[in-house]
Amino acid sequence: MKKYAGQSAMLVAIDCIIFGFDGDELKLLLIQRGLEPEKGKWSLMGGFVKPKEDLEKAAARILKQLTGLEDVYMEQLQAFGDPDRDPVERTLSIAWFALVDIHKYEKQLSDDHHPEWVPVKKLPKLVFDHRKMVDLAKKRLQYKAALHPLLFELLPDRFTIPQLLNLYQALYDKKLDKRNFNRKLLSAKLLIKQKYKKKEGSRRGAFYYKLDKRKYYSNIDAFMSFLPAREIFS
Amino acid sequence: MKKYAGQSAMLVAIDCIIFGFDGDELKLLLIQRGLEPEKGKWSLMGGFVKPKEDLEKAAARILKQLTGLEDVYMEQLQAFGDPDRDPVERTLSIAWFALVDIHKYEKQLSDDHHPEWVPVKKLPKLVFDHRKMVDLAKKRLQYKAALHPLLFELLPDRFTIPQLLNLYQALYDKKLDKRNFNRKLLSAKLLIKQKYKKKEGSRRGAFYYKLDKRKYYSNIDAFMSFLPAREIFS
DNA sequence: GCAAATAAGTGTTATTTTGACACTCATCTT
DNA sequence: AAGATGAGTGTCAAAATAACACTTATTTGC
Numbered sequence: 001m002k003k004y005a006g007q008s009a010m011l012v013a014i015d016c017i018i019f020g021f022d023g024d025e026l027k028l029l030l031i032q033r034g035l036e037p038e039k040g041k042w043s044l045m046g047g048f049v050k051p052k053e054d055l056e057k058a059a060a061r062i063l064k065q066l067t068g069l070e071d072v073y074m075e076q077l078q079a080f081g082d083p084d085r086d087p088v089e090r091t092l093s094i095a096w097f098a099l100v101d102i103h104k105y106e107k108q109l110s111d112d113h114h115p116e117w118v119p120v121k122k123l124p125k126l127v128f129d130h131r132k133m134v135d136l137a138k139k140r141l142q143y144k145a146a147l148h149p150l151l152f153e154l155l156p157d158r159f160t161i162p163q164l165l166n167l168y169q170a171l172y173d174k175k176l177d178k179r180n181f182n183r184k185l186l187s188a189k190l191l192i193k194q195k196y197k198k199k200e201g202s203r204r205g206a207f208y209y210k211l212d213k214r215k216y217y218s219n220i221d222a223f224m225s226f227l228p229a230r231e232i233f234s
Numbered sequence: 235m236k237k238y239a240g241q242s243a244m245l246v247a248i249d250c251i252i253f254g255f256d257g258d259e260l261k262l263l264l265i266q267r268g269l270e271p272e273k274g275k276w277s278l279m280g281g282f283v284k285p286k287e288d289l290e291k292a293a294a295r296i297l298k299q300l301t302g303l304e305d306v307y308m309e310q311l312q313a314f315g316d317p318d319r320d321p322v323e324r325t326l327s328i329a330w331f332a333l334v335d336i337h338k339y340e341k342q343l344s345d346d347h348h349p350e351w352v353p354v355k356k357l358p359k360l361v362f363d364h365r366k367m368v369d370l371a372k373k374r375l376q377y378k379a380a381l382h383p384l385l386f387e388l389l390p391d392r393f394t395i396p397q398l399l400n401l402y403q404a405l406y407d408k409k410l411d412k413r414n415f416n417r418k419l420l421s422a423k424l425l426i427k428q429k430y431k432k433k434e435g436s437r438r439g440a441f442y443y444k445l446d447k448r449k450y451y452s453n454i455d456a457f458m459s460f461l462p463a464r465e466i467f468s
Numbered sequence: 469g470c471a472a473a474t475a476a477g478t479g480t481t482a483t484t485t486t487g488a489c490a491c492t493c494a495t496c497t498t
Numbered sequence: 499a500a501g502a503t504g505a506g507t508g509t510c511a512a513a514a515t516a517a518c519a520c521t522t523a524t525t526t527g528c
């Protein structure tokens with residue numbers, strides 16, 4: 001078959017902004033870049049899209065390569081295409097953000113990326129335009145999580161309400177009223193209270209909850225806010 | 235400088251989903267594709283990104299080429315990268331949507347694209363995956379316009395409130411209560427009432443309003459809804 | 469075993485926001 | 499002058515919101 005004449009191709013890469021939450025701080029999984037230039041510098045995990053691979057698969061492949069995880073929440077953030085963003089040769093990057101349960105993550109044995117979870121609030125200098133990607137991803141996560149139930153993706157299967165509250169407080173860097181938070185959260189009826197309490201971290205212990213998966217998946221695009229309206233503003 | 239070895243490049247294109255509003259229906263500016271294959275079929279306006287061009291500039295260039303317009307509201311929608319989306323050769327497309335004042339648009343003289351404004355509700359078959367792009371763009375526009383003041387971009391500098399109401403009704407395909415719409419709209423204090431009325435279209439005539447540009451631009455990311463909450467759902 | 473410490477859990481109220489609803493007004497046409 | 503048409507406007511009841519503080523369950527230390 002004929003080709004489009006006279007058009008110039010470029011490399012297409014994926015970069016992943018991988019969020020995790022350790023119960024206290026919002027974190028990003030960063031690697032030490034394995035290629036020249038900037039080898040050894042902090043970087044987002046990335047890779048090139050293969051000739052017959054679609055973008056979703058490429059993003060999932062790259063995420064799995066670093067984390068071993070599959071079926072992770074991922075969303076296309078934006079394409080970054082500044083002609084000089086990669087000094088080696090023109091490379092378009094499609095940034096995706098991922099929300100993972102930090103406890104499911106295990107370092108891959110064969111991993112020469114030297115990945116580390118780094119607090120979003122204490123990011124090191126990153127290569128290329130990765131800082132812009134991270135900033136945009138954080139903004140997008142703040143935006144979306146203020147309108148839709150989404151942050152559950154960052155928590156284990158069972159979690160406590162104080163854990164969830166902490167997560168929201170970490171993401172928005174704001175103290176929230178636990179009574180109002182509770183009321184809104186429970187009125188969404190997405191949670192199923194468990195019989196057992198989490199014993200660590202407090203004397204009294206907090207009850208575990210699980211997501212009602214059926215309701216959760218059918219409402220993942222629904223509007224649902226557990227925050228005071230004005231917190232939505234960045 | 236060295237290149238990344240062994241990676242395969244691909245073409246990168248831009249496609250533009252161009253919305254307009256004629257006072258009655260929401261429309262898209264479509265062209266008849268100028269290249270084989272599918273030459274002559276209905277298509278979004280598009281083009282390849284040039285070797286030293288960034289994505290914003292490429293999108294603006296392509297929009298201008300078709301419409302003659304500059305400084306138009308454009309937003310990156312999503313990258314579409316199915317390996318077979320273009321049968322000729324692998325082409326990644328970054329879709330952008332644009333909101334234009336349909337009355338400012340003039341057919342470009344040198345234009346061999348044969349562009350037409352087509353009602354969104356009566357779309358013809360489109361080439362490749364353009365229909366997916368349009369559907370996503372419409373969804374995104376509905377989403378965003380329900381939360382932020384945005385649709386003003388589709389109207390002329392001065393417009394009447396009934397015009398704006400019609401636009402919302404067209405986008406959501408719903409009748410809205412004009413009293414509630416009015417109250418919410420005016421409470422945002424973005425509009426400046428003009429001295430003159432629009433005489434066409436009604437006996438009494440409706441007052442023109444203009445945007446308070448200062449407030450508008452400083453609130454373009456603010457949350458502001460003129461709709462009943464549940465209309466936000468698609 | 470009792471007191472102290474700690475985080476979990478829970479209700480009320482005043483204010484604001486929302487949505488449903490119907491009539492009058494200004495102007496042109498005949 | 500009467501009729502027709504779309505523009506413009508106000509009320510009220512219900513729901514949602516945000517602000518606010520005390521009690522409870524359990525462990526720890528004496």
